[in-house]
Amino acid sequence: MTTVTEPPAHAAPPGPGPLARFADRPAVRWTALVVVFVWGAYQSLWNILAANFNADEPQYILVGRLYLSGDLTANHEQPPTAKYLFGAIQLLFGEGPLAPRLLAGSLTVLAGAIIFLWLRPELGWMPALVPTAFWLLLPRGVSGTFEFRLDRFAVLDPVMVFFAIAAMAAAWQWHRGRSIVWIGIAAVSLGLSATSKPTTAVIIPAFLLLILVRRPWKDALLALAVAVPALALTVVLVYWPIGVVSGISDLVAFQGAQNATGHLIDLAGTATAHPPWWANLYFAWKGVGPVAVVVFAIGTVAALFDRRHRFLVAYLALALALLVIFYLFIAKNALPSYYYAWMWAICLLAGIGVVWLLRAPVVRGVRTVLRVIGAAALALALVSAVTTSLLVWNDGPTGFGRIDSTLREDGITSGLILVSGAAPWEWDETIGDRATADPTAACIVAVATKVSPRSPISPAVTAFIDAHRAELRETMLNEVTFYAFDRATAAANCR
Known part of the structure; x- marks a missing residue:
């Protein structure tokens, strides 16, 4: 009689299936890597000059040039590192928004490379591409605008986040037993991040967690002895040209005053200078979109169950929590772009979580359910990525940025445009001195x-519109209602 023996409870799990073996082929792995990074480069760099200026972009581009030319007096309300870089790239490749935007987009792609190299030893080649792809391909837009990826603009946030990712990744190398030099690199990178925009200074406790937990006290003391001076020296050297004491004092004074007086924003159709605590969560929902939010929610929650990588998850989760707490409960202002500061951590956590769902070491019935959820999250991520890619392809001037070309199509090349209902930055870089707020002005x-x-x-x-309605042709230019006189009437108005 043949006896069937049940395998012991501690038996090794079955070997990889056909799909896993196929994915592990070198040709497949390299093809997947190329696809993710070429696609990411497309989203970050293609058609990058097409969109209107971001609200703060012209100032940072100009101040960068001024800093490199020796005029260091402007815009001390924000730290200088990103502006130095914007000035340097213009010095090398020409003035204007193109070079700084390409720099911001390139740093986004380079951050993706750092993420992949960081997580590949932890997750494996193909699994590490999941958080990398989430970072490179999913939207991070600005609510109330047509900016579907903030890192396609020459603003401070992409530079800040690039150096934050570099700092987190470098510190992890030391944690994994590599040279103490990596802690120095992490400290310098964190200094460059916080001197691009000061928000990321709040993630210092995440680095302390890495240094102090699970390490011999001698190693921890040595790491602190390297990190603290390196961080301080980086901040001093960055601020030295504009004045260490005066530059930091101006920054603190401005941020404190803005925290006290508030910053007027449009929150869900209401103007407020003192938004509720959840305002930045609302802007994140609007900027990322519901499809990507579902992906991030599923993946981030799933990451908390990944026991194999629990310390990595804790490291990332602490950084995420510190940034979210700062923006929800400490900062008294909210802006549609602030949530960008924490999206890198969500992308990594969500990617780790989706990978866990696809290969969770649980009983078969539960494993099947988790794999279905993980596959659904990947499918939704693909939908969101394709949608964002279509926006890249069709990117172009919007609203006030379309006025000049619309008038030229009607043969009108001069004259004033009466503007109302918008902040000056919205039209200043597109119609400039042709704009007027005075209905009695000549040549409207x-x-x-x-x-x-x-x-x-x-x-x-x-x-004015009501008085001339019979002579005006109304057109919607995205969110702008545009009224134009015909060519003959426009010419008569300018006589």
């Missing part, structure tokens, strides 16, 4: 208005 050839709780349309402008 068109009117442009926008519905904004922050900037109500002037009653005088509404009266």
Whole structure:
């Protein structure tokens, strides 16, 4: 009689299936790597000059040039590192937004490379591509604008986040037993991050966790002896040209005053200078979109169950928690772009979590359910990535950025545009000195208005539109309502 013996409970799990063996082939791995990074480079760099200026972008581009030319007096309300880089890239490749935008996009791709190299030894080649792809391909837009990826603009946030990712990855190398030099690199990178925008200074406790937990006290003391001076020296050297004491004092004074007085924003159709604590979560929802939010929620929660990588998850989760707590409960202001500061950590955690779902070491029935959830998350991520890629392909001027070309199509190349309902930065870089807020001005050839709780349309402008409605042709230019006189009437208005 043949006896069937059940395998012991501690028996090794079955070997990899056909799909896993296929994915582990070198040709497949390298092809997947190329696809993810070429796609990521496309999203970060293609058609990058097409969009209107971001609100703060012209100032940072100009100040960068001023800093490199020796004028170091402007814009001390934010740290200088990113502006130095924007100035240097313009010095090398020419003035204007193209070179700084390419720099921001390139740093995003380079951050993806750091993420992959960091997580490949932890997760494996193909699994490490999941968080890498989440970082490179999923949206991080600005609510209330047509900016679907903030890191396609020459602003401070992409530079800050690049150096934060570099710092976290470098510190992890030391944690894994590599040279103490990596702690020095981490400290310098964190200094460059916080001197691009100061927010990431709040993640210092995550580095302390890495240094102090699971390490002999001698190693921890040596790491602190390297990290603290390296961080301090980086901050001093960065601030030296603009004045260490005066530069940091100006930064603290400005940020403190803004925290006290507030920053007027449009929050869900309401103008407020003192938004509720959840405002930045709302902006994250609007900027990322519901599809990607589902992916991030599933993956981030799943990562908490990954016991094999629990210390890595704790490291990332602490950094995420510190950034979220700062923006929700400590900072008194909210802006549609602030949430970008924590999205890198969510991308990594969500990627780790989705990988865990796809290969969780649990009983078969539960494993099947988890794999279905993981596959669904990947499918949703693919939908979100493709949607973002289509936005890249179709990116171009919007709103006030379309006014000049619209008038030229009608043969109108000069004259004033009466503007109301928008902040000056929205039209300044596109129609510039052709804009007027005075309905009695001579040579008005068109009117442009926008519905904004922050900037109500002037009653005088509404009266002007009503008085000339029979002569005006109304067109919607994205969120801008545009009224134009015909060519003959426009010419008559300018006589």
